[in-house]
Amino acid sequence: MPRRPLHITGAAEAPLRAALRELRITLGVPGEFPPEVLAEAESAAAAPTLPDTDATDLPLFTVDPPDSADLDQAMHLARRRDGFRVHYAIADVAAFVKPGGALDAEAHRRVQTLYFPDGKVPLHPAVLSEGAASLLPGRSVPALLWRIDLDAEGRTVATDLRRALVRSRAKLDYEGAQRQIDDGTAEEPLALLKTVGLLREELERERGGISLGVPEQEITERNGTYFLHYRAPRPADGWNAQISLLTGMAAADLMTASGTGILRTLPTAPDGAVARLRRSARALHIDWPHHVSYADVVRSLDPGNASHAAFLHECTTLLRGAGYTVFSGGELPSPAVHAAVAAAYTHCTAPLRRLVDRYAGELCLAISAGQGVPEWVLAALDDLPREMADGGRRANTVERECVDIIEAALLKDRIGEVFEGVVVDVREHEPAVGTVQVEEPAVVARVEGGGPLPLGERLRVRLIQAEPGSAKVQFAPEQA
Numbered sequence: 088m089p090r091r092p093l094h095i096t097g098a099a100e101a102p103l104r105a106a107l108r109e110l111r112i113t114l115g116v117p118g119e120f121p122p123e124v125l126a127e128a129e130s131a132a133a134a135p136t137l138p139d140t141d142a143t144d145l146p147l148f149t150v151d152p153p154d155s156a157d158l159d160q161a162m163h164l165a166r167r168r169d170g171f172r173v174h175y176a177i178a179d180v181a182a183f184v185k186p187g188g189a190l191d192a193e194a195h196r197r198v199q200t201l202y203f204p205d206g207k208v209p210l211h212p213a214v215l216s217e218g219a220a221s222l223l224p225g226r227s228v229p230a231l232l233w234r235i236d237l238d239a240e241g242r243t244v245a246t247d248l249r250r251a252l253v254r255s256r257a258k259l260d261y262e263g264a265q266r267q268i269d270d271g272t273a274e275e276p277l278a279l280l281k282t283v284g285l286l287r288e289e290l291e292r293e294r295g296g297i298s299l300g301v302p303e304q305e306i307t308e309r310n311g312t313y314f315l316h317y318r319a320p321r322p323a324d325g326w327n328a329q330i331s332l333l334t335g336m337a338a339a340d341l342m343t344a345s346g347t348g349i350l351r352t353l354p355t356a357p358d359g360a361v362a363r364l365r366r367s368a369r370a371l372h373i374d375w376p377h378h379v380s381y382a383d384v385v386r387s388l389d390p391g392n393a394s395h396a397a398f399l400h401e402c403t404t405l406l407r408g409a410g411y412t413v414f415s416g417g418e419l420p421s422p423a424v425h426a427a428v429a430a431a432y433t434h435c436t437a438p439l440r441r442l443v444d445r446y447a448g449e450l451c452l453a454i455s456a457g458q459g460v461p462e463w464v465l466a467a468l469d470d471l472p473r474e475m476a477d478g479g480r481r482a483n484t485v486e487r488e489c490v491d492i493i494e495a496a497l498l499k500d501r502i503g504e505v506f507e508g509v510v511v512d513v514r515e516h517e518p519a520v521g522t523v524q525v526e527e528p529a530v531v532a533r534v535e536g537g538g539p540l541p542l543g544e545r546l547r548v549r550l551i552q553a554e555p556g557s558a559k560v561q562f563a564p565e566q567a
Contacts, residue, residue, distance in 0.1 A: 103496040106556030123189045128212040131183040132219035138250035146256045153260040156217035159437045161255040164279035170238040176230040176253045180438040180445045186463035198478025200440040224255045241286030248455040265323040284326025296429035297382040301399045339431035345454045346417030353426040356405040367401045371543035394543040397511040411472040494560045498553040513542045532560035
């Protein structure tokens with residue numbers, strides 16, 4: 088996939104920033120933190136609740152985007168005699184946020200961090216999320232420290248969870264981590280990320296799980312200039328995600344064994360959705376024998392191939408419908424699994440950026456210690472699915488609308504020009520309406536007009552509209 092960085096020109100800056108401001112207003116995005124929230128955050132940052140266990144001798148490291156400061160997770164991987172040991176430290180937000188306080192109430196109002204091209208709207212004040220609670224290197228920070236022992240095939244054989252004081256040694260980014268692993272310069276804890284990651288990916292294949300490597304549009308900013316490009320995931324991205332998945336599955340196992348918890352669930356795709364995918368595969372000339380599973384077909388694809396990328400784009404429709412499900416009294420929900428993970432799973436590894444993770448962590452701590460779940464956790468559980476659904480919709484809208492605005496700002500002065508692209512989606516009952524992925528600039532937008540669109544094939548398209556904040560980018564097929 089093309090990954091050429093593209094910047095928004097000075098002429099586009101004014102309408103771009105105006106459109107982003109308007110988007111915040113339209114969506115009712117929270118603004119500055121109230122004074123009482125900031126005061127409580129400052130106080131908590133100065134005097135958090137510290138754990139009894141000191142694990143600062145464990146040389147943890149983080150893998151995140153290079154400009155990230157809100158670091159939720161740090162890890163250490165080591166060999167055991169008959170397998171591997173994964174230590175995974177998660178920021179202990181409950182060490183700073185008092186139940187029922189101003190910080191807690193504000194977190195329930197915000198639900199999750201929102202990311203805009205010109206800045207983020209954080210779940211917690213920066214003094215916590217990018218300071219006292221973040222697992223930045225060289226600082227002793229309270230954390231929820233998971234210890235997960237794996238056998239030689241990467242299967243979980245033992246789990247332990249406790250509060251501990253931890254200290255990260257290094258802040259790595261994905262590109263740097265991948266480079267060290269590829270050139271053989273990575274020390275063993277990082278080198279084992281590949282070893283364990285590959286083993287976990289193989290187990291994912293065995294249980295029928297799926298991770299979609301769909302190239303994504305990504306907005307970045309350097310020195311006040313915005314860039315829009317396609318980003319295909321690196322292998323290290325997937326290995327890092329496998330450690331998070333491993334922890335989320337371990338947390339779900341604790342909850343289901345205890346009979347109380349909150350799971351991230353996704354129903355199995357209906358037959359009609361899979362049948363539609365099979366029709367798309369035929370149109371894209373992708374071989375999908377009837378005896379081969381959807382997951383195995385996806386794993387065989389190359390995101391760099393235009394037809395394969397179009398099919399991966401179509402596959403994302405099977406991931407819609409995920410939500411949060413609360414259960415208690417030993418009665419497991421139905422479904423109790425996440426269809427893409429193909430196992431019970433929960434969100435617990437990003438409490439600085441997502442509200443539900445703090446509660447999942449507290450549930451797991453209580454269960455692991457054989458203690459009763461705190462009353463403040465139980466009291467909040469029933470409302471969490473609705474809160475997270477509302478917050479998720481807002482976050483998805485922000486992401487989608489921001490990309491639309493950047494695209495329109497990039498192209499607003501190019502109406503009438505012709506571009507090269509690939510048709511990545513066609514409406515089932517409107518074959519002349521679909522989505523085109525333009526190669527340069529890195530734009531994915533609506534295309535319509537003329538006869539049926541050729542799914543997965545190259546197409547020359549003419550830009551017919553683009554105005555940040557008012558008219559999303561739209562193309563029409565160029566007549567031969």
